[in-house]
Amino acid sequence: MKKPQAFYYFSMKSEFGEIAIVWRHDKKKLMRVFLPSQHRLFKSSDYKDAASLKGNNSAVRKACKIMDMLLEGKPGMFPLEMLDWSVAYPFQRRVLRMECRIPHGMVSTYGRLAHKLGHARAARAVGTALARNPFPVIIPCHRAIRADRSLGGYAGGLSMKQRLLELEGLQFDRYGRVMAERFW
DNA sequence: CTTACAAGAATAT
DNA sequence: ATATTCTTGTAAG
Secondary structure, X not given: OOOOOOEEEEEEOOOOOOEEEEEEOOOOEEEEEEOHHHOOOOOHHHOXXXXXXXXXXXXXXXXXXXXXXXXXXXXXXOOHHHEOHHHOOHHHHHHHHHHOOOOOOOOEEHHHHHHHXXXXXXXXXXXXXXXXOOOEOOXXXXXXXXXXXXXXXXXXXXXXXXXXXXXXXXXXXOOOOEOOXXXX
């Protein structure tokens, strides 16, 4: 296993558990976010510890601070130019960017997002793109649900998806469906 | 190139 | 609530 010189990881605590972020220092960009449920996929030995970053780790600190806010359900936008988009294919990039436009406290559906992208029937492809979201939480894929207002899926587990939405002020009915009066 | 999927949607029952 | 059918972009073969 080689260890790319410029890749650093930082592990942060949250109410959901340990969340790891991978920072690409040569580009000064965030490469990936690993949710607690994805810890199996995350190999810290593949990266260097961000704690070893001398002085100039302010960008990492800033990234963590924004992450913390988002994990508490506070509105905030991670600077999209600090994300390394090269990890995503064009269609996925478009999906992720569209996803970012869903306002805090609001939800959309996979189908509506597909429609906005000009692929009216690509709801399922949108779901796939979101399932592979390299930046969960930052890119709020938890705000995309099914047309019947059921949750759909989430890489971090459905309980985390529900909790994130609740933190944004959304409520659920007794069948676990989002009580949204309207979709974005 | 072909195939098998995936965090869907619409429809009917 | 469950079953059927229609979908599209991707990764793997």
